[in-house]
Amino acid sequence: MTTAFALRHEDRFAQVQAVNAWKIRPTELPPAREASPVQPVLHFAQDTGIFAEGDEAVSFYKVVSGVVRSCKFQNDGRRHIDAFYMPGDVFGFEVGAEHELSAEAVTGCAVVAYPRRALEARAGEDGAAALQLYNFAMRSLARARAHSQLLGRASAAHKLAAFLLELSASKPTGAIDLVMTRQDIADYLGLTIETVSRTLSLLEREGVIRLPAARRILVTDRAHLQSLCE
């Protein structure tokens, strides 16, 4: 067990290092003009880091296109995914000077960086801006609470059902195109990839979903899925 974890940790670490070597660092970009209402759009290739744990938290980010994950690598080699951010979502909020989580591009994606110092300075003068900042933080808080409740929930089927409902919320057709791997889902739900895979297969056998391809899920019985979340 220890060996396996250690190996996984080393693998992951090596991977992260490799990624960092060629990732586009926002801190390497010319500083944004503080007064400019339009911020530059940054592009990140799939599986590249946007910022890493311990980096100075110089900016907030808004997803323009693609999907971002924020995650924490624990010393036992496990990875905890805190959240997936979809277009429109804001991420990278921090209390202190440094990022406590890493953010990585799940798919190729475009994000806008908002310089934190400028934003917080402006909030000190402009109340409306301050309230907006506050509201973004509150939204993150609501999501974090919901995630805690999801992780505290008992069964794997519950977790998967809640996750699928979250993903399909914006898709009335019930067709979900997963952009994340099984490992991503597992790390988000506190499960293993095997359990994720098995549970999806189980849901398919029960007629709740269909899996025409590994990355495509059709929700055929949303009511049943909802009943699993109760």
Added chain:
Amino acid sequence: MTTAFALRHEDRFAQVQAVNAWKIRPTELPPAREASPVQPVLHFAQDTGIFAEGDEAVSFYKVVSGVVRSCKFQNDGRRHIDAFYMPGDVFGFEVGAEHELSAEAVTGCAVVAYPRRALEARAGEDGAAALQLYNFAMRSLARARAHSQLLGRASAAHKLAAFLLELSASKPTGAIDLVMTRQDIADYLGLTIETVSRTLSLLEREGVIRLPAARRILVTDRAHLQSLCE
């Protein structure tokens, strides 16, 4: 299983109802003067509700003395405890108009209520006040993230170790006086009371802690406790 859950749910529900019948509701107090820098202190007896899920979120609260828990009752009868709040902590933040969680007095306690409307209005004018509000929200966010990571962690021993370290952080002597029940701890960590009890006994047998009384824990080997959290 369903029956057991249903029963538990009914029991809990009845209990909450009974509690609500005689709890002191902040909304029943005369409205605080908006300009007043000193807010009234509210007192709550042990196990009484401070606010309930669905209540209009009229105030934020700061703990003066005692301990508060915020929790959510799920439809399967389980209770999820989102956080414990100690003196100095602020709770009751909400994005929307209603509380998404309930807050209850773990011990007899005193809290100060800050009228939300007045505070948010003031934040619109006074940038410093707005930033303070923002910082409180951010601190809640950091805690919620840490809690997610705790719940995502695998073993019961890990969870208990992290919980004990959290509690003993402010106690250099290593003596913890628990104010919460095993059920509270279980609902906070996503475990059952039996597992909490067994795991504590296990930690005692391993010489990491001592349990001179049910509600008293002595941390005898903090390093070992920390190694369990990695």
Added chain:
DNA sequence: CGGATTGTTGATTACTTTCAACAATGGTGG
């Protein structure tokens, strides 16, 4: 077409929950 990555499935093991009984504690009234 290989080779690597990603995903699925089976068998076994380990851990937590459940069910059950009992012990300890604390408050109340005789």
Added chain:
DNA sequence: CCACCATTGTTGAAAGTAATCAACAATCCG
């Protein structure tokens, strides 16, 4: 002050669920 009862906590045995180990299938890329 003590006996009693309710609440809270502990422990054991059995059952259930997810993790682990392992093999294999499918997919994607160069």
